Amino acid sequence: MLNKISWIKATSIATFTLLLTSVSANTLANEVNIYTYRQTFLIEPILEKFTAQTGIKTNIVFAKDGLIERLKKDGRYSPADVVLTSDFARLMQISDEGLSQPVSSDILATNIPSQFRDDNNHWFALTKRVRNVYASKDRMASLSGVSYEELADSKYKNKVCMRSSKHPYNIALVASMIAHHGTAETKTWLQGLKANLARKPQGNDRGQVKAVKEGECDLALGNSYYFGVMQQNPEQKVWADAVNILFPNQNNRGAHINVSGIAMTKYAPNKASAKKLMEFLSSAQAQQVYASVNMEYPVNPAVKPSSIVASWGSFKEDELAMTKIAENRQAAIKLLDEVKFDL
The missing domain is CATH 3.40.190.10 (Periplasmic binding protein-like II)
Structure with a gap:
């Protein structure tokens, strides 16, 4: 049996809890x-x-x-x-x-x-954002269009820069390639792309554009919004000014x-x-x-x-549903491991 003090304490806690619940219900309904x-x-x-x-x-x-x-x-x-x-x-x-x-x-x-x-x-x-290809204005001036598939062509040997293949942006791109071409063909593509890298995958998307500006590579993969970020940044604007932003696969399915x-x-x-x-x-x-x-x-x-x-121009986008990319995400990670892309 509760003594008087315990009873008062228990009653107070119960009353406070009920009051708090009531206040929270009224308050929470008007916030997110x-x-x-x-x-x-x-x-x-x-x-x-x-x-x-x-x-x-x-x-x-x-x-x-x-x-x-x-x-x-x-x-x-x-x-x-x-x-x-x-x-x-x-x-x-x-x-x-x-x-x-x-x-x-x-x-x-x-x-x-x-x-x-x-x-x-x-x-x-x-x-939405596009997985663009950035091309050197000086060394790739004649390049007006490109496809993701072409990045594995031997003509671009030692010319491509990109961040880690295990970054979500690149995993999604590889997953889209699997959706379009299947696992075997995508693996071959990854092997060709790896062979064309000018350096080991590193840095972020803006770092790839910087590398193009500094002559380490001629082509780089990067998301479209980083181009806008660089254009608005006084220190990074020179990087953006050194490249053309290209929207891949405009002659077929469209950009990823x-x-x-x-x-x-x-x-x-x-x-x-x-x-x-x-x-x-x-x-x-x-x-x-x-x-x-x-x-x-x-x-x-x-x-x-x-x-x-x-101002970057109109383009055709890939109409592949995001759910299809999701379905192939684990397969993409597995392929990247198999070809040891980042090593």
Whole structure:
């Protein structure tokens, strides 16, 4: 039997817990918690517009790594409602590891083409980027077009630079090659591409363009938005000025596309607010700002790219569904190991 003091303490705790639950329910309904791999300054302008229009507060947790591990550790007690990713690989990881939930929305279905969303609505792309080839203006001036397949041609021996093949951007490209050509042909392509490397894979995408500028190689693989980033950076502009940005495979299937995106977490405490945020980010208004700030292409087909991005020229994009790339991701990793690409 509880003594008087214990009874009062137990009653107080119960009352406080009930009050806290009630307050939290009212508060949480009007906010959304965001885990993001995209830097805060890139998304804050859009989130401010979202809050101004909806009254829903946004709370941001940014990290370059570890957010998915944090989701798994916290389980059903995780405060996260959505995860914003800067690449497709993390979107797939969230879905594959059972950390997301489906979102049924006519708005998302209308604004985002089926090619750029999960068949079961577990993830949605928000922006697109191209895996471009950058060519030296001085040494490759006559090169106006190229294909990914051609990068394995012996005429480009010791002329190609790229970052690690195990980076998600390159894994996705290899996965797309498998989808188009099959495993055997893609393995042969990888062997030819490796033989044409001017140096061991290293650095980031901008580092490859720098290497072209400095004469280490003539061609480099890199994402389109880095070109815009370099053009806006006084120190790196000389790198961008030294190359032409080429959109591969314009005579056949089109240039390889990768995406950034969003997923609602499995235990999202603010599902209604999270859904509103996802729908807002797919809207024309948000897409215009989001894609412009990130130097990327809007995924919403009704929205045009920014003037800087548009200045790189129009192009044909590969219409391969992102789900097909996902299906071949592990096969791509296996092939890269077999050919010892980075060694």
